[in-house]
Amino acid sequence: MFYESTRGGNKGITSAEVIRMGIAQDGGLFVPSSRKRFTLKEINNLINLNYLERVYEILKYFLNDFTKDELIDSIYKAYSNEKFSNSKIAPIKKLNENVSMLELWHGPTCAFKDMALQILPHLLVKAGEKINDDSEIVLLVATSGDTGKAALEGFKNVKGTRVIVFYPEDGVSEIQKYQMITQEGDNVFTVAVRGNFDDAQNGVKSLFANSDLKNVMKKNNMKFSSANSINWGRLVPQIIYYFSSYVDLVKDGNLELGEDLNFVIPTGNFGNILAAFYAREMGLPINKLICASNENNVLTDFINTGVYNKNREFKRTYSPSMDILISSNLERLLYELNGHNHKEIKGYMELLNETGTYSINDELKEKMQSIFWADFSDDSETVKTIDCINNEYNYVVDTHTAVAIDVYDKYVISTGDITKTIIVSTANPFKFSKVVFNSIFKDELRDENEFDILNKLSDKLGTEIPKGLKDLNNKEILHKDILDKTEMKEYVKKIINI
Secondary structure (H helix, E strand, O other): OOEEEOOOOOOOEOHHHHHHHOOOOOOOOEEEOOOOOOOHHHHHOOOOOOHHHHHHHHHHHHOOOOOHHHHHHHHHHHOOOOOOOOOOOOOEEEOOOOEEEEEOOOOOOOEOOHHHHOOHHHHHHHHHHHOOOOOEEEEEEEOOOHHHHHHHHHHOOOOOEEEEEEEEOOOOOHHHHHHHHOOOOOOEEEEEEEOOHHHHHHHHHHHHOOHHHHHHHHHOOEEEEEOOOOOHHHHHHHHHHHHHHHHHHHHOOOOOOOOOEEEEEEOOOOHHHHHHHHHHHOOOOEEEEEEEEOOOOHHHHHHHHOEEEOOOOOOOOOOHHHOOOOOOOHHHHHHHHOOOOHHHHHHHHHHHHHHOEEEOOHHHHHHHHHHEEEEEOOHHHHHHHHHHHHHHHOOOOOHHHHHHHHHHHHHHHHHOOOOOEEEEEOEOHHHHHHHHHHHHHOOOOOOOOHHHHHHHHHHHHOOOOOOOOOOHHHOOOOOOOEEEHHHHHHHHHHHOOO
16 A cells, blocks of 8 residues: 655655654655445454454554554554553543443553553554665644653664654643653653744644755754654554454444444544544445534634634643644645645645635535544533533543533434444543543542542542543653743754754
8 A cells, every 4th residue: 555645745655654753754644545434244354353453454454554563562662561551542432322432541651642652653663674774854833732651662772763852831631731841751852832832733833844964964864753643653553453443333233234333532633533534435324424613613603614724822721631712633634535636735735824724625524424423512511511421421522522412412412323332441540530430529629739639539539540641740850941932943953963
């Protein structure tokens, strides 16, 4: 299988080259030029496999320039019992007869980003060996909270790489912040950016596009790459858990093989829900992909109107990993839906860069709406949802998952559709302990910090604090830099000594 850029500048690229590059030379994102379509028989063959075996059965089509041994080695190193606290890796929790939860937070950083960022370092190193590329890879990461820690953890001390993570100074939870600023590793760097996630993300994109900087790096045998979902190597492992959750429902007798299923996905940068779209395109029986946003509801408006407009107030919410106004992976979706017309995509992205807005035509909008449904949840609704789910099911969810549940309720009320549904749970509730505690136990907290609340939440729920979050505030702070977005270039040059 070969890959091409959404903006037309690169074609016929192997998966190893794509993973090393991260982003296309023309600024576009890589997508597969063709696609594997699974039959129901092939989906059925996944049922009695464990998660690691399912990963191989899907990755082998997308990464077919990797040998079986290379893939198997990467998979078993990534999804080991030492790293994941649940042997099923991505277990299903049945909520009621129609709704199940897909828990994607049993990895080392307690967030769904581990599902891809535990395997990407192994793929990246092997990709370099395959194409005889011995250059040092400098991974630039913009994070709204979870990607940063998952990238730092996945790549720490990985030979031939350096990781530089930029996060919005006041745009992540205290626990997310401490996960990043206490990160150990000889090759990892974390820096706060004054501004919001979009400022950090735009800064990273401008570094990727800086030809002078890239030329200097080339002379020093260095290359930029990405651990964000703009890197296909980050996105493709996410496709697996949609297949895996579907066949788990079939295996448990909660779904008939071939029966349609809905997925509800809390969404910021559009990567997680895009992986579900690719699973659908590959033949997985999916009825609707329900896009759940918080009050930064640019995606809700776009899916409902066909107009993308980032020119709006940026809001800090209880679900900070979704506090995003520029959803990069939307570019891939539009490229797929409009028949790989790179000129049209390039035009949209130029308009977005120049004016902050663009509109798609009615035909493209109708295609999108036939697959996606969208709504949003505000903070007050998020709090009520956490409380209601705990009271009704004795099940505790984080703020992002609560957004998805609330939007799913709105979907059912609006459409009457009672198709069986999986809600994607993207983070351990302990990562957002203050909001979760106050949602369930109301006025019992005043000025306590998030780390005191972790212990109180643990005591109240009778649940141990996850290993990846415990005693974070007692660790040494190793990364203290704070800078303006205009200083990101000089910071990177300093880190890589050029």
